């Protein structure tokens with residue numbers, strides 16, 4: 001039986017914000033499986049701000065997506081055919097299958113998941129790449145300790161929401177930065193943050209001053225730009241700034257660096273970049289501890305799931321226009 005696979009392939013490199021014709025959606029007939037290969041029916045695809053960076057032909061921590069290739073993306077799905085002894089039909093696997101309904105590959109980079117009572121999307125959100133980023137970013141790079149004041153931007157997002165909740169579990173005071181009253185209310189009332197600066201409706205400098213009267217010990221930066229500059233004004237001595245992302249700059253043709261970096265000198269602070277893939281070997285530690293927190297009701301996992309691979313572009317835009325909370329996920333099968 002022939003299987004039709006809807007794929008999203010990169011058509012051209014965008015300048016600035018990607019247009020719809022950056023990608024092409026096609027129906028393709030799947031070839032038959034060769035020895036050593038598996039066929040995965042992809043159920044959920046992870047939509048991440050990093051996808052924007054993967055479109056640029058610049059040196060980065062990973063190769064850019066090639067023109068004509070299926071758009072790179074994290075995924076979770078079910079094996080429906082296997083010619084690889086390590087995988088069986090029915091196995092649930094997570095990996096990087098890309099934005100397509102099916103994937104044929106040799107299984108490298110895919111690992112099996114036993115979801116238990118949890119919904120599958122949790123495994124590409126809180127117990128997947130964004131959750132791992134939050135866990136290792138705030139604990140190993142941010143080196144938080146009880147009593148610290150932690151400030152986190154994109155606080156209602158996949159990484160930021162988990163960063164703040166972990167910092168609360170560890171006894172820190174936590175202040176978020178998010179866009180709009182509804183998101184700030186969510187961050188405080190649902191996620192348990194101590195405060196939230198609404199960067200769309202108030203001065204970030206005044207907001208941080210109000211909510212962090214004793215300064216900031218750890219700033220977890222997801223957005224860069226002016227918000228990073230504002231945070232630098234308030235850092236305490238020996239503060240740690242975790243450079244996790246800079247979403248405010250991803251669609252700019254020339255990224256803006258921080259003006260206020262001398263605050264690091266004055267306060268003997270550090271600003272450290274992190275890439276989650278450096279912690280792959282330790283993921284099981286984080287998954288074990290975070291699963292326990294979820295079970296105990298200490299950690300809330302929020303996934304925003306949208307249906308239909310044909311809607312990829314409209315849903316991708318939600319990463320940048322703020323129209324989502326928690327982890328953005330595309331259901332494709």
Ligand SMILES: NC(=O)c1ccc[n+]([C@@H]2O[C@H](COP(=O)([O-])OP(=O)(O)OC[C@H]3O[C@@H](n4cnc5c(N)ncnc54)[C@H](OP(=O)(O)O)[C@@H]3O)[C@@H](O)[C@H]2O)c1
Pocket residue numbers: 048049050129130133154155156157158159160177178179180183222223243244245246247248249274275276277318319320321322323324326327328
């Ligand atoms: N270093 C790593 O290994 C690693 C791994 C994963 C993610 N990241 C980075 O971490 C950051 C967060 O990723 P995520 O997956 O958790 O995304 P996300 O927070 O779920 O989604 C992005 C959010 O960023 C906010 N945003 C968009 N444009 C903005 C702007 N111009 N200024 C301020 N905020 C803006 C929006 O929230 P509002 O509605 O609040 O504006 C949006 O919901 C990204 O920069 C990403 O690239 C890094």
